[in-house]
Amino acid sequence: MCSDISHYTIQQNDKYGRYLVASRDLDAGELIFCDTPFAVGPKPDTPPLCLGCYVPVDNTLCSRCGWPICSVECESSSQHVAECAVFATAKVRFQPVDDWTTCAPQLDCITPLRVLLAKEKDPHRWQYELEPMETHTEARQKKQTWSADQVNVVNFLVDHCKLGNKFDKELVQKVCGILEVNSVEVPSHGGFSIRAIYPRLAITAHSCVPNIVHTVLSNDYRVQVRAAIPIKSGENLYLCYTYALSPTLVRREFLVESKFFYCDCHRCADPTELNTHLSTLKCSKCDDGVILPTNPLENEAMWMCSDKNCGFKTSSAAIRKMLAVVQAETEQLDALEPGPAAIEQREATIKKYKSVFHPRHSILLSLKHSLAQLYGRVEEYNIDELPDVLLERKVEICRLVLKTLDVITPGETRMRGMMLYELHAPLMFLARNEYGAGLITSDQLKEKLQEPIKCLADSARILQREDPHSPEGITGQIAQQSMEQLIASLESL
Numbered sequence: 338m339c340s341d342i343s344h345y346t347i348q349q350n351d352k353y354g355r356y357l358v359a360s361r362d363l364d365a366g367e368l369i370f371c372d373t374p375f376a377v378g379p380k381p382d383t384p385p386l387c388l389g390c391y392v393p394v395d396n397t398l399c400s401r402c403g404w405p406i407c408s409v410e411c412e413s414s415s416q417h418v419a420e421c422a423v424f425a426t427a428k429v430r431f432q433p434v435d436d437w438t439t440c441a442p443q444l445d446c447i448t449p450l451r452v453l454l455a456k457e458k459d460p461h462r463w464q465y466e467l468e469p470m471e472t473h474t475e476a477r478q479k480k481q482t483w484s485a486d487q488v489n490v491v492n493f494l495v496d497h498c499k500l501g502n503k504f505d506k507e508l509v510q511k512v513c514g515i516l517e518v519n520s521v522e523v524p525s526h527g528g529f530s531i532r533a534i535y536p537r538l539a540i541t542a543h544s545c546v547p548n549i550v551h552t553v554l555s556n557d558y559r560v561q562v563r564a565a566i567p568i569k570s571g572e573n574l575y576l577c578y579t580y581a582l583s584p585t586l587v588r589r590e591f592l593v594e595s596k597f598f599y600c601d602c603h604r605c606a607d608p609t610e611l612n613t614h615l616s617t618l619k620c621s622k623c624d625d626g627v628i629l630p631t632n633p634l635e636n637e638a639m640w641m642c643s644d645k646n647c648g649f650k651t652s653s654a655a656i657r658k659m660l661a662v663v664q665a666e667t668e669q670l671d672a673l674e675p676g677p678a679a680i681e682q683r684e685a686t687i688k689k690y691k692s693v694f695h696p697r698h699s700i701l702l703s704l705k706h707s708l709a710q711l712y713g714r715v716e717e718y719n720i721d722e723l724p725d726v727l728l729e730r731k732v733e734i735c736r737l738v739l740k741t742l743d744v745i746t747p748g749e750t751r752m753r754g755m756m757l758y759e760l761h762a763p764l765m766f767l768a769r770n771e772y773g774a775g776l777i778t779s780d781q782l783k784e785k786l787q788e789p790i791k792c793l794a795d796s797a798r799i800l801q802r803e804d805p806h807s808p809e810g811i812t813g814q815i816a817q818q819s820m821e822q823l824i825a826s827l828e829s830l
């Protein structure tokens with residue numbers, strides 16, 4: 338049984354507070370522990386979504402309490418009934434909004450309320466699992482989110498929803514802090530992003546080069562935590578709290594803003610990000626140099642050209658501003674429907690910034706990561722109609738992304754599983770095209786198909802650990818079937 342597995346111990350030091358350590362040697366992919374959420378619910382700043390299944394809703398409300406709900410089944414779902422009674426008793430309804438696609442701060446109270454109601458139901462679990470969590474109260478008090486939480490969550494629940502006889506304002510702020518510091522983003526059943534708080538997973542320390550992965554099982558939001566790489570007994574377990582492909586400036590800013598610490602992991606400390614060059618710019622003043630931070634652990638440190646003869650310098654503020662502008666431009670591409678324009682506009686943006694960024698800079702790599710998933714899958718660019726030159730482009734970008742993943746998220750991760758799946762198809766088509774053109778023999782074709790078979794085998798092994806209804810879990814099953822078909826087709830050659 339999953340709940341019997343716990344290959345870790347809890348330790349504590351001045352730097353991390355509590356953290357998890359492997360209690361025995363672990364193989365890549367091995368289960369370390371499972372965890373059950375204390376509460377699940379919307380993230381802050383979410384547009385109205387169903388409080389049962391979390392799909393976006395448009396003016397459909399619960400017949401009992403008047404809060405967003407998509408269907409009769411969701412009205413009586415276990416996650417909604419307790420809060421439904423609170424709102425119905427206090428006669429506090431969701432206030433109509435003009436635009437159902439923009440953020441509704443009214444929903445910010447839902448997850449804290451669910452934590453409070455779960456505390457009431459299981460005070461023992463609260464006492465041992467949530468109460469000891471870090472809240473960084475002093476640092477939070479200085480932030481804007483503290484005063485926003487005071488209005489949208491604390492005063493709303495205690496005064497408006499008349500819960501003051503059960504929960505005091507200090508407790509509600511503490512719950513907001515617990516959620517901000519310790520909750521993780523998870524995909525809902527419908528694929529929309531929500532948050533959950535897992536008592537054991539939350540103890541894991543952060544590193545920008547993590548050694549564990551976690552998988553959320555969609556039926557009850559239980560999480561399985563596995564070793565991504567072989568881990569020795571006594572080694573710390575590290576989760577990555579931020580988006581792994583972001584550059585150091587962006588990751589460190591996120592961590593200090595929302596998790597209240599300055600990351601000093603070996604990736605953050607290295608100007609080249611362990612030679613991945615996710616932060617590296619090209620020098621505009623000379624031909625050979627690249628621009629790197631002089632001290633990446635010092636936010637305000639200058640950035641300088643690596644060519645001593647050039648000596649070009651610029652401030653980190655200028656770099657941050659430039660990144661924000663380009664990031665905003667590339668984010669607009671995410672709004673494009675998957676289709677030929679989504680490919681062509683990304684390729685055009687890569688070309689536009691080719692002389693500004695290193696080819697593996699975070700911004701270009703993220704565009705390439707999207708392209709790896711688009712080539713072969715959209716109209717005019719279906720895999721069986723791609724010319725060799727575009728099949729080779731897909732191979733090149735998949736390999737480039739995998740090369741970076743090897744360093745920053747080594748081992749058996751979802752992103753690697755998905756990228757290996759993407760890589761198998763162009764490799765297979767290129768080999769078949771060569772054979773079809775009479776350029777290679779059937780033995781050489783068999784030889785060339787070994788790499789796509791290996792990609793599919795690795796992809797299937799990694800992704801079949803995911804929830805079978807998630808996009809990754811489904812890809813895992815397809816990878817397994819495709820591998821079996823490909824092996825069978827070799828036998829008939």
Ligand SMILES: C[S@@+](CC[C@H](N)C(=O)[O-])C[C@H]1O[C@@H](n2cnc3c(N)ncnc32)[C@H](O)[C@@H]1O
Nearest residue numbers: 352353354355470471519539540542543596598
């Ligand atoms: C999700 S909690 C982790 C558990 C926490 N240490 C505890 O004792 O409850 C996140 C907090 O742990 C600390 N932490 C985690 N990783 C860290 C790191 N790499 N460097 C410094 N502090 C870290 C920070 O205080 C951060 O806000």
